[in-house]
Amino acid sequence: MRRPALRGAAAVARAAWVVLLCGGLMAARLPTGARADAEAGKAKAQVCAACHGPMGNSTNPDIPILAGQNARYLYLELKDFKQGRRSHPPMSPMASDLSSEDMQDIADYFAAQKLVPVRFNADGASIEAGSRKAAEVLCTMCHQGGFSGQNEIPRVAGQQYQYIVKQLQDFRSHTRTNDAGNMASVTRNLTDEDIHHLAAYINNLQ
Structure with missing residues (x-):
C-alpha cells in the first residue's frame, strides 16, 4: 500500500x-539595463532573413522560426553565440561583432513579428x-x-x-x-x- x-x-x-x-x-x-529598439532591430535584422526568412519566419526545416519568440531568450542566445557558450558555424561569426544593444534591438524586432508556423x-x-x-x-x-x-x-x-x-x-x-x-x-x-x-x-x- x-x-x-x-x-x-x-x-x-x-x-x-x-x-x-x-x-x-x-x-x-x-540581463540588466536592457533597452530595445524594434525599429533599429528591423534594419539590423535584414541580414538574418537570408536564413531565417522574412520577418523571422523560416521555411527551412533545419532553421528555427524567430518570429514571435521571447525577446529575452533571443538576446541570451545571441549572447551565447557571441561568447562561445553555444556554437554553430553560421551563427557564431554572425553574432561575434554584435554589441549588447544590437542584440537587444534584433531580439525585440523578432519578438514583435507574427509567427507563421x-x-x-x-x-x-x-x-x-x-x-x-x-x-x-x-x-x-x-x-x-x-x-x-x-x-x-x-x-x-x-x-x-x-x-x-x-x-x-x-x-x-x-x-x-x-x-x-x-x-x-x-x-x-x-x-x-x-x-x-x-x-x-x-x-x-x-
Whole structure:
C-alpha cells in the first residue's frame, strides 16, 4: 500500500526540482539595463532573413522560426553565440561583432513579428503520444501552458519539427549545453521515438 504514496512523493520532488532549475536559470541569466529598439532591430535584422526568412519566419526545416519568440531568450542566445557558450558555424561569426544593444534591438524586432508556423504532416497518434510524453516529463513547468515560453525559456509552439528534433537530440547528447543542464536532465531518458513524437506535438500547437 506504500507504493502509490512513494510515487506521489517522487513526482512532487521531481516537480519541485524542475521549478528550482527553471528559476535558477532565469535568475542567473537575466540581463540588466536592457533597452530595445524594434525599429533599429528591423534594419539590423535584414541580414538574418537570408536564413531565417522574412520577418523571422523560416521555411527551412533545419532553421528555427524567430518570429514571435521571447525577446529575452533571443538576446541570451545571441549572447551565447557571441561568447562561445553555444556554437554553430553560421551563427557564431554572425553574432561575434554584435554589441549588447544590437542584440537587444534584433531580439525585440523578432519578438514583435507574427509567427507563421510550418506544419509537419504528423499523424494523430504521434501527436497524441507527444502530448502524453510532454505531460510525463513536465515540459510546461518551464515552457508554460501552450508552450509559449517565458522570459529566457523559449516559445516552442509551432517551431520547425526538424529543428525541435535536432535540439532535443543535441541536449540529450550534451552537444548543446547552454541551458544550465535543465534540458539535458529532461532529455536523458528520451528515446528517438519519444523525441519525434514530442516534436510532432509541439510543432502542431497553435
